[in-house]
Amino acid sequence: MQIDAQPFTFTCPLEKTALVLIDMQRDFIEPGGFGETLGNNVALLEAIVPATQAVLKAWRAAGGLVVHTREAHRADLSDCPPAKRNRGNPKLRIGDVGPMGRILVAGEPGNQIIAALAPEPGEIVIDKPGKGAFYATGLQEMLRKNGISHLIFGGVTTEVCVQTSMREANDRGYDCLLLEDCTESYFPHFKQAAIEMIRAQGGIVGWTAPSAALHHALQAQ
Ligand code: C5J
Numbered sequence: 001m002q003i004d005a006q007p008f009t010f011t012c013p014l015e016k017t018a019l020v021l022i023d024m025q026r027d028f029i030e031p032g033g034f035g036e037t038l039g040n041n042v043a044l045l046e047a048i049v050p051a052t053q054a055v056l057k058a059w060r061a062a063g064g065l066v067v068h069t070r071e072a073h074r075a076d077l078s079d080c081p082p083a084k085r086n087r088g089n090p091k092l093r094i095g096d097v098g099p100m101g102r103i104l105v106a107g108e109p110g111n112q113i114i115a116a117l118a119p120e121p122g123e124i125v126i127d128k129p130g131k132g133a134f135y136a137t138g139l140q141e142m143l144r145k146n147g148i149s150h151l152i153f154g155g156v157t158t159e160v161c162v163q164t165s166m167r168e169a170n171d172r173g174y175d176c177l178l179l180e181d182c183t184e185s186y187f188p189h190f191k192q193a194a195i196e197m198i199r200a201q202g203g204i205v206g207w208t209a210p211s212a213a214l215h216h217a218l219q220a221q
Pocket of ligand 1: 022023028071131156157158160161162
């Protein structure tokens, strides 16, 4: 597949490429979750759902591998360092009970992927205790087993979990593309800066493209 991207065309064999949707979970996108308790306007993130849903549908129709991640901690918080739990003095901390259950705890209602992007059987779902999708997870091994060398990213938030995951992937040798209209930040200028950082210096972290370019490439397959 040839995807019209910046800083130059992203070439990826469909069977060696996974779509990775980062943390499209209720805790970040719906009112009452972790994102809102940190004082953010979650409506900004909700706006990318239609474009992300369209990509997911097209990718599934093409038979591509899908990976979903969730920022999720064990119920006993043994995988949540106090430094992370206490940071920022939010109204509700990780593990506290909010309107959608315990904040960022695996299995709680708020920790589920939003209904519009719910994983289907056979898709990989990774619970990650850190911001990056590779830290303390089995993601690399699962990608290796599936023969994956290229990753197409969407999800939230651009400059935190998406960018961290792309950097981790880049260091592990994956070629990575970020779909610009399938990612968002609570701070739009951070999103723009992250996109520019990723593709600067000849793609030092990876490539970026609008989702229309991916749809075009899939149709040309
Ligand atoms: C944050 C994330 N922002 N998924 N998590 O804490 O980006």
